[in-house]
Amino acid sequence: MPTLVHEFAWPDRVVIGTIGVPGARTFYLQVRTGKQIVSIALEKQQSAELAEKIDDILDQLGTIEGNPFSVPAGTPVELVDNDQLETVEEQFRTGAMSLGWDPATAQIVIEAYPIIEIDADAGEIPDVDDAEVPEMLLVRMPVGTARAFAKRTREIVGAGRPACPLCGYPVDPEGHVCTLPEA
Numbered sequence: 001m002p003t004l005v006h007e008f009a010w011p012d013r014v015v016i017g018t019i020g021v022p023g024a025r026t027f028y029l030q031v032r033t034g035k036q037i038v039s040i041a042l043e044k045q046q047s048a049e050l051a052e053k054i055d056d057i058l059d060q061l062g063t064i065e066g067n068p069f070s071v072p073a074g075t076p077v078e079l080v081d082n083d084q085l086e087t088v089e090e091q092f093r094t095g096a097m098s099l100g101w102d103p104a105t106a107q108i109v110i111e112a113y114p115i116i117e118i119d120a121d122a123g124e125i126p127d128v129d130d131a132e133v134p135e136m137l138l139v140r141m142p143v144g145t146a147r148a149f150a151k152r153t154r155e156i157v158g159a160g161r162p163a164c165p166l167c168g169y170p171v172d173p174e175g176h177v178c179t180l181p182e183a
Contacts, residue, residue, distance in 0.1 A: 004135040006031075006038045006091065014141050016047050016153040017085035022160040023172055029094070029112065030085050031139050037086055040112055040137055042094040044157060051153035053099050054108055054146050061101070061143070069106045071143045079148035092135060108146040112137040 008014070013032040018025040027047045030039045042050075062071040095115035102109050113136050141149065161170035167178045 001132060001134065003133050005138055006135065007138045008033050008036075008038075009140050011139060011141060011145075013081065013086075014139055014145065014149055015081055015083075015085070016051075016149070016156050018156060019085065019088060023170065025160065027156075028085060028088055028090070029110075029137070029139075030088065031137070032086065037089075038091050038137060039085070039088045040091050040094050040114075042097075042112070044160070046094060046097060047153055048157045050097065050099065050110070051150040051157070054150040057099070057101055057108060058143060058147055058150075069103075069143055072147050075148045075151040076144045079144050081148060081152060091137070102140065105140065107140040107142055110137070110139040110141075112139075 008031045011031050011033050013030070015030055016027060017030060018027050020026055025044070027042050027044055028039045029042055029047075029050075030037065032038075058071050061067075061069050062073060092114035094112045096113045098111040100109040100111075101107075113133055116133070161172060163169065164171050164176055164178055169176070169178075
């Protein structure tokens with residue numbers, strides 16, 4: 001069965017957003033072009049890592065003499081997107097992701113694949129490279145959009161529960177019992 005590729009070459013919108021309250025949020029990468037919308041679930045840490053790596057790539061590209069790709073140092077104001085997610089119908093839960101740069105189009109490229117279920121009763125672990133992937137998300141976004149995406153993502157990730165200043169674990173609204181390791 002061929003892989004269904006949800007491809008967005010120049011999306012109208014690409015954002016990370018959440019549904020739920022801090023401590024019980026589900027993170028989504030949502031992409032839209034026209035009426036085509038795809039939403040995939042991912043973990044908070046995947047979201048944070050994605051934003052960090054996008055900024056790393058853009059920062060490196062910005063240091064190339066003459067900045068030939070016009071990489072903005074900051075987020076272009078006109079590209080800031082603080083709107084809520086649009087209607088969410090989860091396409092899949094993200095397992096593996098890859099991030100790259102396409103110099104031919106001057107775009108950041110994100111590939112996301114669903115979690116691959118492993119049959120524990122089969123007795124062997126399948127080779128992930130040979131596993132059939134039913135679908136994937138392929139997003140290409142220009143540098144300004146990528147910078148705005150990373151900024152919003154960091155803000156969304158940071159809007160969760162505050163960390164305990166002593167142990168670093170999240171503090172729930174009901175309270176927190178700090179369990180400091182003994183010295």
